Amino acid sequence: MSRIWNFSAGPAALPEEVLRQAQEELLDWHGAGCSVMEMSHRGKEFMSILDQAEADLRELMGIPANYKVLFLQGGATQQFAQIPMNLLAGRSADYIVTGSWSKKALKEAQRIGDVRCAATTESSGFNRLPTAEEIKLDPFAAYLHVCTNETIHGIEIPAQRIADTGVPLVADMSSHILSRPVPVEKFGLIYAGAQKNIGPSGLTLVIIRDDLLGMAPLTIPSVMDYAVMAENGSMLNTPPTYGIYMAGLVFQWLKKQGGLAVIDAVNAEKARILYEAIDQSAGFYHNPVDPDCRSRMNVPFTLAQPELDAAFLDESKAAGLVSLKGHKSVGGMRASIYNAVPLAGVQALVDFMNDFAKRNG
């Protein structure tokens, strides 16, 4: 068996160490005589897995005691609706649109209620953050929604740009959660689909401040009411147990790496060498994003000669570098370099890119 370097945007690479442990425990978890997949979610074995996962996540992210951690289903896309269903309470909300995902969040929220676009950089092709002057906030908004890392356009909001605006801040962190320390206390609600930096798809993480619970009308589905799910410890109904188990293994792996400060430094170095390869290619490769907000997780780039795209993809794949095709809406290439892609994988990509440019430049 030969493992590839996997640059998929999600579902995405998982740490090999985590997969090996899952493999070993697949038919018999800790002597229970059955797989985690086969366990009652209300039994003491699974409850210990769930409790450990939550405790490890709280430790990793430094989640304050006045926040609940919910393990849900439906992905970020379900959250796009669930957030306004819970938090609008008859009011309006503001959305800052910095790429495809925040645009989708806004569009979905518009099905549910009265929400408005407080700023968008679409006219510039989503290659920068809006300036302070461009952002028109409603001081009476129920919340302000941002996507702190845009998976498709490769834009990340630096932590120092997260300011208190006086209304609860709601953030889609799907594609960079756990990649760096986050000041959780600045947010009212943080959510993330698991399939990038947490675990397999089908698990959705919501971290919500206590005062935002209990605002939903009684007419929304029970499973979508954050307060109901919080009261039931994410177990109103059967949660995605195996996804939670895998996420727990990833959290333990992150702790073993040294936590988010250490993984942050590794991610910074991975991104540095990849952007350097792009920027120093004398125009052979190009990333359009303002260097102030380039994502360290999703690095889109184009070739100056698009007729070389097919050769780039074929040859990189042959070299064991997989899933580099860019999203269809932007074209070109994209390397997603989540936590589980080690520096060696990014170095292998950089070496390939330099060689490819030399041979075709």
Added chain:
Amino acid sequence: MSRIWNFSAGPAALPEEVLRQAQEELLDWHGAGCSVMEMSHRGKEFMSILDQAEADLRELMGIPANYKVLFLQGGATQQFAQIPMNLLAGRSADYIVTGSWSKKALKEAQRIGDVRCAATTESSGFNRLPTAEEIKLDPFAAYLHVCTNETIHGIEIPAQRIADTGVPLVADMSSHILSRPVPVEKFGLIYAGAQKNIGPSGLTLVIIRDDLLGMAPLTIPSVMDYAVMAENGSMLNTPPTYGIYMAGLVFQWLKKQGGLAVIDAVNAEKARILYEAIDQSAGFYHNPVDPDCRSRMNVPFTLAQPELDAAFLDESKAAGLVSLKGHKSVGGMRASIYNAVPLAGVQALVDFMNDFAKRNG
């Protein structure tokens, strides 16, 4: 490693053969160099897994071409709301209540719209089906909802009791889907959480007739609109890919067993020997359900001397027979004997029960 006999109501036993294949493929699926969990859901590898799973399910259940198969999230509990959100279209719907789960479905639907109880057997302790005279149907109902197998009360609606009432029939089959052939064409919508007879929790199956698509208002979440999910082949957003893979392995295992007619006969024999052990115990064990509608998947029973419950549970566990404690709402014991629990497992339980009765009777 020693595998237990697992009588959990769900998440529940999976075929050992399926788990072994999953274990073998965990780090490298068919030479792809990565786990199924790490694959892009839109790549050709995962698309082949999804397509094969759907084709195998269609073959196993004989699903007509005018039905869509959807692989969703949120469990049956989310469907309890999603069904009226999609199908009511301003009308009312009828619910037949035969146990805890159909009662929950009714209660959840009442959050969403105008639905009514067309019959309930709650006053008799949910130990029988309602008679034809007891069922008061609204001929103008948007649909009629039934739960064809009640996991907690151990009641199963026999196929011959499924009659055409002139309105679309919607059925929660979570705990007995794939346990026997089903006349799919008699139903408008069939749904099931995966964690009993299909695969790991976090995957929800919906089988819906084409004419019931497109009735949802534009104000419900996109991921909950059956028509939108059908148009997108269950991929509006990232589906629970690993759950779909595991379900696909279970479908292939079922085909290898000989399909639903063969598994039907095995299940009939498993249920026969277990109910026989209960009924011939001279009152030591008791199952309260009318023999005409006893579930072949979930067999609740009580001991005449409840002071022996703890010893029964301790000794059965020591004998490798696990998760036999009854649901807290009914007490006593429950043996869930889904497809993946072989006749040998049920025989081991019966032998233990006979021996326990002899020693304590």
